[in-house]
Amino acid sequence: MARTILIIEDEAKIVRTVRLYLEQAGYGVVWATDGTQGLAAFRHEKPALVILDLNLPGQLDGLDVCRTLRRDSNVPIIMLTARTEEADRLIGLELGADDYITKPFSPREVVARVRAVLRRAEQPESPSQIIEASDIRADLQRRAVTVAGVPVEMTANEFDLLVALMRHPGRVYTRAQLLELTQGTTYEGYERTIDQHVKNLRQKIEPDPPQPRYLLTVRSVGYKFTED
Numbered sequence: 001m002a003r004t005i006l007i008i009e010d011e012a013k014i015v016r017t018v019r020l021y022l023e024q025a026g027y028g029v030v031w032a033t034d035g036t037q038g039l040a041a042f043r044h045e046k047p048a049l050v051i052l053d054l055n056l057p058g059q060l061d062g063l064d065v066c067r068t069l070r071r072d073s074n075v076p077i078i079m080l081t082a083r084t085e086e087a088d089r090l091i092g093l094e095l096g097a098d099d100y101i102t103k104p105f106s107p108r109e110v111v112a113r114v115r116a117v118l119r120r121a122e123q124p125e126s127p128s129q130i131i132e133a134s135d136i137r138a139d140l141q142r143r144a145v146t147v148a149g150v151p152v153e154m155t156a157n158e159f160d161l162l163v164a165l166m167r168h169p170g171r172v173y174t175r176a177q178l179l180e181l182t183q184g185t186t187y188e189g190y191e192r193t194i195d196q197h198v199k200n201l202r203q204k205i206e207p208d209p210p211q212p213r214y215l216l217t218v219r220s221v222g223y224k225f226t227e228d
């Protein structure tokens with residue numbers, strides 16, 4: 001069965017093109033033109049992924065929609081943003097969006113990102129693969145994490161990033177390497193998303209996020225998982 005992608009975007013021209021390319025790639029597409037419709041469509045259609053424009057008409061903007069979706073769902077979210085919306089984009093990532101695409105973009109890029117995000121979210125791992133480092137245990141098959149025995153919810157991106165770092169405790173990774181490992185891209189413009197994902201992860205797994213115990217910053221290089 002074709003997986004459904006929900007596009008929440010008021011610009012019909014953008015939607016028409018993106019929809020065409022997604023359908024050619026084998027996805028089903030549902031379209032909503034504002035946040036309220038978008039949330040209703042999300043509940044009815046149970047899409048595999050949401051493409052969410054930040055700038056929407058009506059009562060709810062893209063950030064409101066992102067916040068609401070994240071309240072009870074880990075559905076992958078790709079945000080569409082204009083170049084002038086840098087601050088909003090970072091807030092979106094803070095709210096748990098998985099990726100963003102800056103307008104203007106090519107529809108091919110959208111399809112590639114959708115594939116990559118879905119692949120990360122749905123990747124079946126070999127059975128009962130467990131990675132443990134320090135107090136953290138990641139179940140690759142269930143994509144579930146516990147910290148000192150307590151389950152912690154996270155998005156697909158955060159999980160992949162954490163696992164990449166946990167595989168080699170003490171090894172230092174640059175942002176570009178982490179991007180490549182977790183998202184299959186090395187595009188420089190997206191390196192800041194790694195910082196945001198690390199920040200979100202710390203909020204979720206660190207007992208004292210400002211003084212991280214597990215996810216350590218290596219100044220002017222990148223990040224590593226603690227060797228302890």
Ligand code: CA
Pocket residue numbers: 009010011053054055056057
């Ligand atoms: Ca718009």
